[in-house]
Structure formats: C-alpha cells, structure tokens
Amino acid sequence: MSEHGNRLPGDAPHGLGGAELDRKAPLQFRLNGRTIHGFAGDTVLSAALANGIQIAGRHGDEALALDESFAPLVSSGKGGALPMERTPALNGLNLVTIGTRRDPIASGGLLGALRHKLLGPARTLNHRFGDTPLASQPWHNGAVDETIETDFAIVGGGVAGLSAAAAATAAGKRAVLIERTQSLGGTIRYFGAVDAEASPDTTIERLVASLDGKGQVTPLLRAEAFAITGTQLKVHHVVVEAGRPVSRIVVVAAKYVILATGALERLPLFPGNRTPGIVGALTAFQRAERFGVWPGRRALFTTPNSFAYRLALHAADAGVEVQRIVDSRLSTTSRFVDFAKATGITLASALAPSHAEPLERNKPGLKVGFAVAIDEIAQDSSAIETDQLVAAGAWQPEILLWLRAGGAAAWDAANGWLGPRGALPAVALAGSAAGLHTTAAALSSGKAAVLGFLGKAAPPVVDDVIEEAFETPDARNPVAPFRPSARGATYLDRGQSLITRRAAAASKHGVSGLATRAVQLGLGDIAAAVDIGAMAARDAGSVAAERCALSGEISDTGWRVPARPVPEDEVPTPPAYLAGRFGDKPQIWTLTAADARSFEPGCLVFENSEQRDPLKAIGVTYAPHRPGANGGIVLMGKVPEAVGAELYVRDAGTAVAARLTERLKAKAG
Numbered sequence: 001m002s003e004h005g006n007r008l009p010g011d012a013p014h015g016l017g018g019a020e021l022d023r024k025a026p027l028q029f030r031l032n033g034r035t036i037h038g039f040a041g042d043t044v045l046s047a048a049l050a051n052g053i054q055i056a057g058r059h060g061d062e063a064l065a066l067d068e069s070f071a072p073l074v075s076s077g078k079g080g081a082l083p084m085e086r087t088p089a090l091n092g093l094n095l096v097t098i099g100t101r102r103d104p105i106a107s108g109g110l111l112g113a114l115r116h117k118l119l120g121p122a123r124t125l126n127h128r129f130g131d132t133p134l135a136s137q138p139w140h141n142g143a144v145d146e147t148i149e150t151d152f153a154i155v156g157g158g159v160a161g162l163s164a165a166a167a168a169t170a171a172g173k174r175a176v177l178i179e180r181t182q183s184l185g186g187t188i189r190y191f192g193a194v195d196a197e198a199s200p201d202t203t204i205e206r207l208v209a210s211l212d213g214k215g216q217v218t219p220l221l222r223a224e225a226f227a228i229t230g231t232q233l234k235v236h237h238v239v240v241e242a243g244r245p246v247s248r249i250v251v252v253a254a255k256y257v258i259l260a261t262g263a264l265e266r267l268p269l270f271p272g273n274r275t276p277g278i279v280g281a282l283t284a285f286q287r288a289e290r291f292g293v294w295p296g297r298r299a300l301f302t303t304p305n306s307f308a309y310r311l312a313l314h315a316a317d318a319g320v321e322v323q324r325i326v327d328s329r330l331s332t333t334s335r336f337v338d339f340a341k342a343t344g345i346t347l348a349s350a351l352a353p354s355h356a357e358p359l360e361r362n363k364p365g366l367k368v369g370f371a372v373a374i375d376e377i378a379q380d381s382s383a384i385e386t387d388q389l390v391a392a393g394a395w396q397p398e399i400l401l402w403l404r405a406g407g408a409a410a411w412d413a414a415n416g417w418l419g420p421r422g423a424l425p426a427v428a429l430a431g432s433a434a435g436l437h438t439t440a441a442a443l444s445s446g447k448a449a450v451l452g453f454l455g456k457a458a459p460p461v462v463d464d465v466i467e468e469a470f471e472t473p474d475a476r477n478p479v480a481p482f483r484p485s486a487r488g489a490t491y492l493d494r495g496q497s498l499i500t501r502r503a504a505a506a507s508k509h510g511v512s513g514l515a516t517r518a519v520q521l522g523l524g525d526i527a528a529a530v531d532i533g534a535m536a537a538r539d540a541g542s543v544a545a546e547r548c549a550l551s552g553e554i555s556d557t558g559w560r561v562p563a564r565p566v567p568e569d570e571v572p573t574p575p576a577y578l579a580g581r582f583g584d585k586p587q588i589w590t591l592t593a594a595d596a597r598s599f600e601p602g603c604l605v606f607e608n609s610e611q612r613d614p615l616k617a618i619g620v621t622y623a624p625h626r627p628g629a630n631g632g633i634v635l636m637g638k639v640p641e642a643v644g645a646e647l648y649v650r651d652a653g654t655a656v657a658a659r660l661t662e663r664l665k666a667k668a669g
Contacts, residue, residue: 018292057127158186160431163446272488296387582637
C-alpha cells in the first residue's frame with residue numbers, strides 16, 4: 001500500500017475525493033520521527049490517517065482508535081500545544097505528540113527504526129491512557145492574545161450559523177463567525193437535500209455570498225470557543241505565522257451570542273466499540289469529502305437511521321466494496337433503502353453490533369458480530385471480517401457552550417437525547433443545537449435568533465420532518481445485550497472521559513459509578529448512561545450542568561457522602577404490599593449484578609432474558625444491598641435449584657444478568 005493508499009481518488013464521485021486538498025501540491029512532515037506524506041489542505045490528523053496511523057494508543061488492553069474526538073496534541077517546540085484535527089499540515093514540520101506518555105520502543109529513535117523495519121510502519125501513536133483523568137487542554141488557562149468587540153458572536157459555521165451571520169450583516173451589524181474546521185458549510189452535505197430544497201452546495205454558496213452585506217462578518221476558521229461568560233467568549237484559534245502553526249487565544253466580546261453548534265453523532269454501545277477501524281458515519285463522510293481519506297477497500301455499515309444508506313451508496317460508487325448495510329430498525333421505508341436494493345447491496349434489518357475485535361494485533365482489519373435488536377433478544381449472527389466499520393449512531397444536540405453559559409437541559413424522551421431548556425438573556429440556540437431536525441428549520445432559526453435580539457419580526461421556525469409513511473423515523477442509539485464474558489470494553493462516548501459501560505453501571509454506597517469518577521463527562525456519556533439505566537432520565541440535565549459544563553479540570557478531593565452504618569445482621573423487612581405476591585413462604589436473598597450496578601427497589605426478577613411479563617416474575621428487588629456491595633436485596637418466590645444460577649433483572653427496560661449470593665432472614669417484627 002502506498003503512502004496515499006488510504007485515500008479515494010481525487011476524482012471520486014459525489015465529492016468524496018477531498019475537496020480541501022490540492023493534489024498538485026504534495027508535502028511531507030515528521031510526526032514522532034516518522035515521515036508523513038500529504039497534500040496542501042490536509043490537517044495533521046487527516047494526513048496521519050491517510051498514512052495508515054489508526055491508533056491513538058492503549059487504555060489497558062484496549063487499542064483506541066485515533067479519531068477527531070480523540071487525538072493527542074502535537075507540538076513543534078514553538079507555538080505551544082496544538083490539536084491534530086485543527087492544525088494544518090505544512091511542509092517541513094517536525095512534530096511530536098504530547099499529553100500522555102508514549103512507548104519509546106515504538107515511538108522513535110533506533111528502536112523505533114528497527115521496529116519499523118521488522119514489522120512495517122507503525123499504526124499507532126503509542127500513547128498509554130490510564131485511570132488518571134486526562135488534563136484539560138493547556139489553552140484553557142492561556143493568556144489572551146487578542147480581543148475582538150462585535151455585535152454578534154456566532155459559534156458554528158453550518159447553515160444555521162451562516163444564516164445568522166447573513167441576517168446580522170444584512171441588518172448592518174458586525175458579526176464574528178467561529179468555526180472549528182477550516183471551511184464553512186457544516187454537515188449539510190452529509191444529509192443532502194429533501195424534495196424541492198436546493199442542493200447543499202447551492203445553499204452554502206448562497207449563504208456565503210450573502211455575508212457581503214452592510215455589516216462586517218469576521219470568520220475565525222480552525223477556531224474553537226471553549227468558554228463563555230455572559231456574552232464574552234474565549235476562543236482557541238490555530239493560525240499560521242511565518243510558515244508555522246501556532247495557538248492564539250482570542251476573546252470575542254459581543255452584545256449577543258448565537259450558538260449554532262450542531263449535533264454530535266453518538267457512539268453505538270457494544271464491546272470493542274472504539275476498536276481501530278470503527279468510525280462514525282458522519283466522520284467517515286467528512287474525512288472522505290474534505291480529505292479523500294477512506295481506510296481499506298471493504299466496509300460494513302450499521303445504522304439506526306437512513307442517512308448512512310446515502311453514504312454507503314456514494315462509497316460504493318467511489319469503488320468501496322460495501323459488504324452489507326445493517327439497520328437496527330425492523331422494517332424501514334426510505335428512498336435510500338430502495339436505491340440500495342436496486343444496486344444489489346446486501347441489506348439486513350433488526351440487527352445491531354454485538355462486538356468488534358481486531359483481526360490481528362497491530363494489523364488493520366476487524367471482525368464484527370451482530371445481535372438481534374428486537375425486544376432485547378440476545379441472539380447473535382455470524383461475525384464478518386472487514387477493513388472498516390462505519391457505525392452510525394443517534395444524534396445529540398451539541399449544547400456544551402449552552403450549559404457553560406448557564407443554560408438548562410433535560411432529557412427529551414421523545415427524541416432520546418439531552419435537550420436544551422429555558423432561555424438566557426442575549427444568548428440563543430439555532431439549528432440542530434436547538435433540537436431542530438431539518439435544513440429549512442436550521443436556516444430560519446439562525447435568522448430568527450438575530451432578528452429577535454434586534455426587536456424585529458421574524459417568520460416562524462417550522463420543523464416539518466418527512467411523514468413516517470415515506471421515511472421511517474430514526475431508532476434509538478444501538479445498545480448491544482450485556483454479556484459479562486464479552487471481549488473488549490464498551491465505551492459510552494468517543495471523547496476523553498474513557499468511561500466504560502461496566503464502570504458506569506458500578507455503584508458504591510448507592511452512588512452511580514458515573515458520578516464517582518473525577519473526570520469531566522461528555523454529552524455522549526450522559527445520554528449513554530440514561531440508555532443503559534446507569535442514570536435516571538430525570539437526573540440527566542442536572543448531572544450534565546455539573547459535570548459537562550466545566551472548561552477546566554475536575555479534581556477528586558476524596559470527600560464522599562458518609563454512608564449510614566448498617567449492621568451486618570440487619571435485614572430490611574419486605575414492605576407490606578408485597579405480602580402474598582410471591583407465595584406464602586417467599587425467601588429473602590442478596591443478589592449481585594453481573595455488571596456491578598445497584599438496583600432500585602421494584603425491579604422484577606425473571607428466569608430468562610426474554611421474559612418481561614410481570615406475572616411471570618419470580619422475585620423483586622425491594623431494598624439496596626449492604627454498603628460496598630452492588631445489586632440489591634430481593635424477595636424471591638421461586639429459587640433456582642442450582643446455587644449461583646443466572647437470573648435476569650429488568651432494570652429500566654434492560655435485562656441485566658445477576659445471581660443470588662446469600663440467603664437472609666428478616667428479624668421478626
């Protein structure tokens with residue numbers, strides 16, 4: 001494979017050849033002592049991926065995929081630490097990755113050269129991620145380099161942000177448009193146009209042209225707003241000075257703030273879900289569309305929505321072997337599904353990933369298994385070998401800055417996400433960040449936000465989705481059946497927290513493992529915790545405000561809520577309303593969960609995972625376990641003959657494996 005073997009051709013159809021590259025301008029730079037080949041327009045991350053580097057490092061025994069949401073910082077020795085995904089690749093740079101310790105054997109020097117000769121080019125950046133939380137980005141406490149005063153600060157350069165900027169300049173106002181990537185337009189090209197809508201390219205061109213109005217729009221590209229106080233934003237901006245990328249901290253002092261930060265694609269939950277070779281559908285599209293990056297020539301697609309079908313069709317046209325599209329929905333109606341059938345792509349429904357693992361250590365390729373996704377039936381299909389798993393997930397509005405501004409949030413059960421609530425003075429949300437679904441609504445919401453602050457009338461924001469008869473609604477984020485023996489960790493999110501399903505479900509003194517980790521959480525962590533029952537939906541908003549909204553570091557002081565001492569021989573008496581529910585002579589047992597969670601009172605116990613009829617329950621939890629233990633205390637009407645036989649507890653709709661561990665006897669009242 002050549003140094004550019006992980007790229008699609010420059011003339012790939014549907015714009016998947018890398019629109020931001022100048023293939024007539026090749027370049028090279030060094031990263032951890034290795035020569036990286038790329039083109040003008042690459043970022044450090046896109047060039048590294050194109051050169052076959054797929055692994056950020058290891059977390060225990062788990063190899064973690066190098067990703068736009070999880071990449072170490074780089075440094076050239078001057079200009080401070082830089083994010084790989086926002087730093088332009090420049091000819092002649094000599095960069096090293098920093099932030100967590102690297103394995104010197106595979107990282108450089110004579111030993112690195114010997115390894116390269118014997119085993120081939122390293123696929124890893126060789127970092128080691130432990131249980132110590134990763135530090136916050138160094139620029140969070142950096143000195144301010146510049147202050148810009150403006151009327152509107154608009155965060156996000158997608159269609160909602162562009163619409164807001166166009167409305168501001170049309171009204172003769174100044175605006176600063178802050179965009180993380182190096183181009184405007186956002187994610188509209190991934191979703192495409194619906195019915196009579198203009199094409200994404202036409203929409204973007206029209207919006208960009210409209211920025212030349214009576215006012216002035218100052219775009220800040222490769223810029224990330226990381227803190228907000230009132231209407232003042234702190235922004236980390238990567239710029240090129242004297243042929244070298246450097247960090248700059250910019251304060252944008254505005255009268256009004258529009259947060260058009262879009263939505264995140266969540267990580268599907270299954271063992272091995274951060275194995276190198278697994279990528280989100282939106283990320284896979286953006287890598288190809290911007291930089292032509294596509295590792296391997298075979299791909300599996302798994303999705304709870306119809307948009308990934310569109311990407312699969314375009315990838316097939318570009319020469320990728322689409323082995324299968326696996327949909328977690330049972331029966332799907334969509335024009336994209338019809339197109340996929342017409343092209344002969346193999347389709348499967350009512351399946352979700354059950355596990356993924358590398359084919360061989362330190363070599364590309366992975367093996368992916370699937371499980372039936374109907375009523376939580378834990379029945380596996382045969383595993384499939386592939387070069388890349390494009391794993392689409394559910395959506396989560398990107399509301400971190402909203403929370404940092406003091407905004408409220410609550411769990412939205414209808415959409416299955418954490419959504420914004422209430423209002424803030426001089427700060428407004430627009431587009432997907434506001435929970436809107438359509439391009440039309442995103443366009444009108446950006447304009448409406450600006451006109452509202454200026455006291456002018458604005459047309460209503462109408463968010464009409466396609467009728468269910470023509471387009472099956474998105475399913476919830478895929479969650480694999482829990483198996484204690486499964487290989488590979490199930491991570492809740494793609495980000496820096498590194499919280500696993502097992503750790504989130506664990507509890508101590510009745511407190512969820514998610515709440516006892518001294519680490520800043522991502523929005524994906526919160527949403528996943530609700531999905532698996534490790535967090536009550538009613539608590540999601542308050543936990544997010546406390547644990548996601550910080551822009552600094554969280555430290556563990558060691559303080560804990562004191563637990564009430566419980567004598568070892570004290571057994572709670574079952575409540576009176578359970579009398580006779582499980583026979584005349586029920587037994588009291590302690591019950592231990594396979595995934596180390598604690599059960600709330602009222603969770604029914606069944607003999608197998610498929611049962612859910614309350615009349616077939618053989619027991620119920622009625623009290624928490626003793627301090628320091630997980631599971632709970634149960635009242636059992638039927639006890640398996642085999643000691644330690646596996647039972648299943650219905651907790652928040654999920655069948656959780658558990659075992660009876662000790663028979664207890666309540667004191668006579």
